[in-house]
């Protein structure tokens with residue numbers, strides 16, 4: 001893989017940038033049970049060490065280009081750019097041109113359209129810059145806000161699976177969503 005500069009994606013009210021170890025404190029404070037219970041790949045309770053390890057692994061994942069995780073910044077009214085969440089493309093497969101999408105937003109910033117805008121920016125980057133053809137997302141059956149985010153971005157449900165979920169310690173049903181590059185044409 002040739003060296004790539006980390007992309008900076010700018011939307012009308014959010015920016016997506018590389019994660020920094022300076023984000024670890026906020027990631028740790030945001031990662032409450034309401035968020036963790038909807039994710040498959042975070043430990044809970046979540047510690048500062050978990051956040052620092054995640055940020056460091058996001059940098060090595062970018063270097064090998066297995067995954068790209070962005071910090072989400074919100075352009076709030078007073079021109080500050082607070083860190084509000086994370087969005088990532090994982091399992092990037094440039095040969096078969098696919099990847100899967102995951103994201104979370106700090107609870108105090110919910111219902112402002114931030115996840116919808118972040119998903120839109122990442123899908124657009126994945127199709128136009130990475131030339132992927134398929135983007136997947138797995139969402140728990142009861143996670144209505146996230147289902148809404150995926151559907152608002154033109155993703156369609158293509159399957160359902162029941163698998164072990166470590167945060168809740170039980171088997172849970174997830175829906176598999178997909179969008180094809182050709183769907184955007």
Ligand SMILES: CC(C)(COP(=O)(O)OP(=O)(O)OC[C@H]1O[C@@H](n2cnc3c(N)ncnc32)[C@H](O)[C@@H]1OP(=O)(O)O)[C@@H](O)C(=O)NCCC(=O)NCCS
Nearest residue numbers: 035038103104105110111112113114115116144145146148
């Ligand atoms: C899911 C999540 C990312 C959404 O982030 P967000 O920035 O609040 O999302 P948006 O504001 O862009 O969109 C949320 C949509 O869900 C809708 N919504 C909120 N609560 C809802 C509910 N209980 N039932 C149905 N829709 C709901 C909102 O009205 C909005 O839709 P609208 O724009 O049509 O009004 C956020 O709640 C979160 O981080 N949850 C925990 C982690 C998670 O679930 N990650 C995704 C894993 S697949």
